[in-house]
């Protein structure tokens with residue numbers, strides 16, 4: 660005779676099956692709840708303020724590390740360049756001693772208008788849209804490229 664505390668093989672298997680079902684139900688619930696959460700990617704803003712046009716006297720080159728862009732002053736106005744190398748996407752640097760922009764990865768060089776002076780970069784650095792806001796401050800939009808040579812005049 661079996662005692663009440665001593666489960667039969669069938670009772671034992673029933674308990675194991677119920678336990679497995681409970682674990683599966685909790686897992687399915689977690690997966691379902693995760694599926695219901697919105698999957699949204701928040702991207703950083705593409706616009707940044709770059710100061711007043713009067714801050715950019717001829718020859719001024721400012722680098723915005725966060726937005727990976729140069730803002731450059733010329734005699735004719737202000738323009739902005741992407742600092743992302745057109746070869747494989749490294750971030751270029753302004754070399755003030757030589758008056759050029761250089762890529763640290765594979766040695767490409769660009770003049771201050773973004774034109775390639777030394778490869779392997781296949782294309783010039785893109786020019787970026789520059790506008791002025793209602794307070795008279797320059798606003799650069801890294802998402803909008805413009806034709807080379809289109810200098811912003813305040």
Ligand code: FES
Nearest residue numbers: 744746747762765
């Ligand atoms: S990524 Fe700039 S030269 Fe290769």
